[in-house]
Amino acid sequence: MAVTGISANRLELLSIADAVAREKSIDREIVIDAIEEAIQKGAKSRYGAHHDIRAKIDHKTGELTLTRHVTIVADDWQPEDELEEFNDSAMVRLRDAVKRDAEAEVGKEYVEVLPPFEFGRVQTQMARQVVTGKVREAERANQYEEFKDRVGEIVNGTVKRVEYGNTIVDLGRGEGIMRRDQSIPREVFNIGDRVRTYIYDVRPEAKGPQVMLSRAHPGFMAKLFAQEVPEVYDGVIEIRAAARDAGSRAKMAVLSNDSSIDPVGACVGMRGSRVQAVVAELQGEKIDIIPWVDDEPTFIVNALAPAEVAKVVLDEEADRVEVVVPDEQLSLAIGRRGQNVRLASQLTGWQIDIITESQDSERRQREFAERTTLFQEALDVDETIAQLLVTEGFATVEDLAFVEPYEIAEIEGFDEDTAEELQTRAREHLDRLAAELDAKRVALGVEDGVLEVPGVTAAIAVALGEGGVKTVEDLADLATDEIRGGYEVRGGERVKVAGVLESFNLSQEDAERLILQARVAAGWIDASELPQPEYVEEETFEGEFDGDFDGEGEDAPAADASDDGEAQAAAVNLDDQSRDM
Template sequence: MAITSANQLELLQTAEAVAREKMIDPGLVVEAMEESLARAAKSRYGAEMDIRVTIDRKTGKATFTRVRTVVEEEELENYQAEFTVEQAKQYLDDPKVGDLFEEEVPPVEMGRIAAQSAKQVILQKVREAERDRQYEEFKDRAGTIINGLVKREEYGNVIVDIGRGEAVLRRNEKIGRESYRPNDRIRVFIKDVRREPRGPQIFLSRTAPEFMAELFKMEVPEIYDGIIDIKAVARDPGSRAKIAVISYDGSIDPVGACVGMRGSRVQAVVNELQGEKIDIIPWNEDAPTFLVNALQPAEVTKVVLDEEAERIEVVVPDEQLSLAIGRRGQNVRLASQLTGLDIDIMTEEEESQRRQAEFEERTKLFMEALDLDEFFAQLLVSEGFTNLEEVAYVELDELTVIEGVDEGTAQELQARARDYIEELNRKALEHARELGVEDSLVTFEGLTPQMVEALALDDIKSLEDFATCADWELAGGWTTVDGERHKDDGVLEKFEVSLEEAQSMVMTARIQLGWVDPDDLVTEEEEAEAEAEEEEQVEDSTTATTAATAEEGEA
């Protein structure tokens, strides 16, 4: 097959037809044709030659060109596609390395094998262009709902026709025991769009929390308009869900708006989710208040929040415990997902027992350490003293306000507490030195002898060892694995060292060792100030531009 004037326009017509059918750019099809013709020409003239083909976009005429590149003499490898500066002088005026010399060559006759190869190249290019088009179309639709048509089911995964492509609804993304037949209509959430060698992969979901949020956005105009905002969603797909909403308009009740007249709006979402029960909860910035709302319908007596550990303790009446936990822990699990906090639920009786145990433990500590009778020790605990350091180093006024404690008694209590602490420190320091602790760690500011002993027991015996520690290794923390939070015990956690304090001490140790240059450190406050200054400059610039524009308009 030769590219003659008779079929030159046919090339362009073919490219247009293929482009319309596959909904891609005709230019991509023409480029594929050029590449296929160039490959056929190389098989005729030699694979070492650099043959390029250009198809005129108006006439369809194909021009075959041989290209040779000027290279350094020592870099000359391919004599068919490269030549030296000396060799190039007979073709070019003042040739330089990197210059190209192009000469037109006669068109080639395409045999059956060459034509088949050209066809494969064009088909491959068209497939790649089609995949790119599909990816570009759907990548920006991730996070939205789409209607599709079920094509088939493979090993529990549903293949869905979404118009210009296929998508996969995996078995674990279906609600409960949903089953579909071919040609069933299905509403799904586009969870992820990935570019892969075999083409774009579009993954769907009906169990994602975002699916419920998008359904409410479709059913509740106030959410779509931004008057009501969905702050959090937690789901046990097909069974129960909780959704937290807030209204930015004081005259609109967010819960009532989502429920709708006679429950019409929420019922539409429930029907789409196969009867999934939905609790609509008002969101609140105050975490304890929000949690009390999230645990509905259970009543909460008391809430204690540990912000650093992201844990919260909830006390409920004895008869409300099963309701707060829910069937198979469903209610408390959804409340935990909704608030992002780990929740410990206990009854009033359990909480009372725990407080009593803490009271007895602190009473015993004061009796043994300060040589007090039980009544006096209980009096200190009742006044809020929890450890010896508080007794030893508080202002005398805080002790003398206790009934029966005068200034002399207060001074005696503090002296006994300090003596006991000093004895503990002396023993701790002796033990630490026996374990091989270096003076650089003993004298480090911020570490007490008992802390040094704890570090030594964990094989941290020098300032270098201490400087290599992470803040959570010292203060403790939490790690999330497979959606579950696990406690990481810290070496200094029992001394109530916070993450910020641990981070500061470790950084100080690194500076003392010369590992870190303090001049290179930028504090968060300095960063915030710099950002604020930048924002002010941008605002001033915008204001000036607006004013200038206004003046021009008036002029």
């Protein structure tokens, strides 16, 4: 659009504004304001940039008025920042104004109407740039407003271009970008192809809003099911979580709000018609649909289908779960390249470790033997008595020393005298160990105050002394990495650095709590600033589970799901989205 001059036909300005507003789908007022600013800048280049010149177009008649303004300021006026200075072309001090105007006062403006003028080449180019810039800004604002509330929707578009593996999609009133990692592997698009994508983010950036599209996002699969399954669209069935290995396999957890409707069967459809429609859109991706249950162990078992699970042991504090499977089910549970356990981990939000029944049995036998030997040596008893104690669930000498005597006396073959004698020996053993550790602590020079810090045992105090930590202040000054161990770069290589308490396997939270307690003891902080810990006991869930889920397993070596970085990704929670489907 070109602005030829302020002497142009007044209706011509309005028609130009209307045409641009229609073409760019923006507000007509924005275009008129942009033309006003363009004319204003052109006038300043003609009369001088230091003048306060304003342009005003009547939005109804198109009449243009160009005025120059001079404002009265106080005699002691000072600039608000260093870049500003007194402008004698746009300002006049009160003492000078009263010489010509008896009614002069601070803030009063003198307005002079300027005559029309023709735009030169420079003014025309400047006006074009101003209008173009303002229109582009308005387009970007409109595009952001158009898509910011559409995150989580499926949109149809046309492939506009492909750049370095990223696909630019024309969405009608804007463009979206689908990055290479958000497309389905081996899926190729050509310019002009129609494509369905999922909006997972809209980012306001300086170069314009970025509408981020995906065909690999779990939400894309969930929305496809909402389009194919009326019960999901109506909210009768909720898709609670989903995890995908795009182009290969996916898992989806569903819940029915109507007890008469089977959520898995409804999503599969008669003869698989519904699920096959989604599979076709996802380029043959295999989908496992499992029922959602609030009971975590059962849900984890369902997520590992089609593998059978013998036992599940939860560690809620560490968000880890150990799953025991029959030996012949190991490859099926892990899946090809760990795919099955990785998807189950993403779906449930738990880090899953899989071991076989034989491995579990070997570990239990080893632990049984170690505990038996411990009781034999500590209590000076024969193997039979030691094995009875381990069988009854006693794992350490401390367990035995401080339980109620009747718990020991109730063991078959034991009586109250036997219980009393065993507890006496256990306490004497602990006293000997404590005395040895305390002597070693004193020899290392660890002060008594360190032992008074909550969480510090005699064994920990000795380990601290061996690491050169001998005072409460020394302990308070440590970082968590110095306690637990960590890595640092030396000579360009990543080197493991041992922590003073690394052998105790303290968690990050325990290490932080120990340091904070030391800082309280040292008087550096107040005890009220300490976080309150939460202790959660392990839960064990045992049983056999069968299911009629379709799936396949490939031969794979035993693996720990936590070793795979992808297995630590959080499950995609679709509670809010499913209500809108």
